[in-house]
Amino acid sequence: QVQLVESGGGLVQAGGSLRLSCAVSERTFRNWRMGWFRQAPGKEREFVAAINWSGAVAYYADSVKGRSTISRDNAKNTVYLQMNSLKPEDTAVYYCAADQTGLGAPEVGRKYDYWGQGTQVTVSS
Numbered sequence: 001q002v003q004l005v006e007s008g009g010g011l012v013q014a015g016g017s018l019r020l021s022c023a024v025s026e027r028t029f030r031n032w033r034m035g036w037f038r039q040a041p042g043k044e045r046e047f048v049a050a051i052n053w054s055g056a057v058a059y060y061a062d063s064v065k066g067r068s069t070i071s072r073d074n075a076k077n078t079v080y081l082q083m084n085s086l087k088p089e090d091t092a093v094y095y096c097a098a099d100q101t102g103l104g105a106p107e108v109g110r111k112y113d114y115w116g117q118g119t120q121v122t123v124s125s
Contacts, residue, residue, distance in 0.1 A: 002026045002114045004096045009119030012086055016123070020081040022096030022116055030074040033102035036081045037109055038092035038121075048094070049081060050106035059106045064090075086123045093118040 003025040012018055020036070035050035049070040050059045058070050064083070072079040079096060097112035104111055 002098070004098060004114055004116035006094065006096050006116045006119040009094060009121045011122045011124065014087055014123055014125050016086050017082070017084045018086065018121060020083070020094055020096075020119060020121070022079045022081075024077045024079070024096075024098060026098075027077065028100075029077045029098070031100075031102075033099040033106060034070075034072060034079040035097045035099065035106060035112060036070060036079075036094060037097060038090075038094045039118075040089075040092040043092075045095070045109055047107035047109070050099075051079065053102055061107070083121075086121075088123045088125045091121060091123050093120050 005023045008020040031053050033052050036048040037045050038048050039045040047061050048064055051070045051072055055072045067085045069082045095118045096116040098114040099112045
């Protein structure tokens with residue numbers, strides 16, 4: 001059974017930084033597109049960032065572009081999300097997701113086959 005385990009969330013002041021990690025149990029991870037999504041209380045889940053299988057292509061939501069960097073280490077079966085200049089509106093549960101095919105729009109959540117349990121990010125003003 002494929003497992004995705006997020007870590008690195010926490011409480012941070014506005015303007016601070018966090019680095020989220022997502023460890024994947026499956027070796028074929030290296031062939032998958034990986035994404036980060038978030039869901040704030042009372043809001044729908046939204047796309048944050050995605051990265052293709054090699055790490056050469058990254059996609060970002062406008063809300064985080066310029067402040068966040070997605071990366072991956074295929075040798076460690078891990079994907080990262082570095083978030084800088086955090087804002088209170090970044091507060092949400094952040095989910096890691098895996099797309100086995102890597103085809104189509106990366107921001108579409110239903111394209112992803114596996115999801116982690118989420119890690120809470122809280123940004124205080």
